[in-house]
Amino acid sequence: MAGNSQRRGAVSKGKKGPTAGSGGKNRRSLEGKGPTPKASERPYHPAAKAAKKAAHRAATTNARPGGRPPVRRRASGETEWIAGRNSIVEALRAELPITGIYVASRIETDDRVKEILAAAGNRGIPLLEASRQDLDRFTENAVHQGVAATVPPYAYKHPMDLLDTAADSGRPALVVALDGVTDPRNLGAVVRSVAAFGGNGVVVPERRAAGMTASAWKTSAGAAARVPVARATNLVRAIEEYQKAGLFVVGLDADGDVDLPDLRLADGPLVVVVGAEGAGLSRLVRETCDQVVSIPMAAAVESLNAGVAAGIALYEVARHR
Template sequence: MEVLYGLHPVEEAIRSGGRRLDHVLLSRERGNPRLERLAELCKAAGVRVSLEGKDQLTRLAKTDAHQGAVAAVRERKFLAVEDLIAAPARFGRKFYLALDGVEDPHNLGALLRSADGAGVDGVLLPERRSAPITGVVAKTSAGASEHVPIARITNLVRSLEQLKKANTWVLGLDERGTPDYTEFDFASTDCVLVLGSEGSGLHDLVKKTCDHLLRIPMAGSVSSLNVSVAGAVVMYEALRQRQRPLTPAPVEKPAKPRKGLGS
């Protein structure tokens, strides 16, 4: 059993229907419309609700940032890479996100929130060298972690090669890469964006597996952005291109026969 806390994570866990909620604990605080709406949502979904004091909720959530809502949920069932490949694309071509060593749960939560907002078709998350999906991640993602398709993988390079066989371009983000991310065409082919760890970036073998290394141009003194910010920048550029309507090829009108003398 796992613990989710916070109004948005608990609400989105109920709305997504992705996993079973055993019960929800709400604060005894009266007159809070958000807690009252959450109680009604639980009732409509058939989820058992009990009222507790704030101290008890803090003890269960192990933080006082629970906003008066704590839920006990079944362990999440992750997908396989094959499931991501088989699912239909949300916007034209497929666009995945792969994480190579993102260990900060706040960065992971922020990336999942951006992935959901940008319509990413799935996230590849290694079992090792990666932050697990915890209550902190769910809270930081504002509940988006309950909606994003996530494949838990054992070997990132092997999974990237598997996507390559499915005609997917592997794109690493690297400050020394080329071209700029805005120069890549995300709308005409399936792609997976690979982000490296907070400190050292992409591992060498992962970098060698990439078909292209893209960069975000920097106009200031620092050489790179935080990984969650950098990921959001590229994900939304990909969304912009994938949502852009395709311009049909111009139809050439047949040439009119020319009339000459004697015709």
């Protein structure tokens, strides 16, 4: 009879004694653990890891001014990217050595895009089609407006190579050294001034200083193709090497010993050292200079950026010569 615990085999006899049926013992295991959680809620699932990275990226972006994503610093010798229609038009007009132009598919053309395409055809610059996602990745999320261009890494000279350039010119050497200038637009402006006043080149430190980026190329308005830029591992040592070669070193500083119009060293071979706006010359560089001069200004509290200060100093040197 069903349910008769007296029949043979109805009672299990184990080590803990006889038991009749489950008696609810396994009811909890039969109920299960509830609904399966979503993939994004499982800590070790790829979807959960991707969601965690996205949340971290969003938090980092919101923490930056204007909600911009963090900018990765480019390694030395890495190809430079120019993004945006106006920037590329200006770069083409300044005759930057552009190696390729990437255009988004189905881009809306305007006068700037037409000029870019025409200039690329005339100069034999390769035109490549790219998706907007690729352009975002190439330019590190810059506002590219559907077009971007590549510029090769700059080939720096050795500081002493600038003396060979001076010897070929037949005029006394004139070199500008930048101490702690970190804005590439200032570097480009200095290169332009050096070209305008017959200088032989610019020296920048290898670390904590602006390099010849696409922005510096553009600011130089094509002068970077004619004026060499050298990179020094140690700026003080490079200045000392120039002194051994017979050059006088003049530093620009607000607390100079001599006013720039009274400079008497301009006729000979010269190195003009320009410091950063506000900070001025570093202590070691100032101590190495043969003379420190200042630019007279109407207000003592005013300061000039490196590009303007270098332009004034080079004009004064050219006037003396």
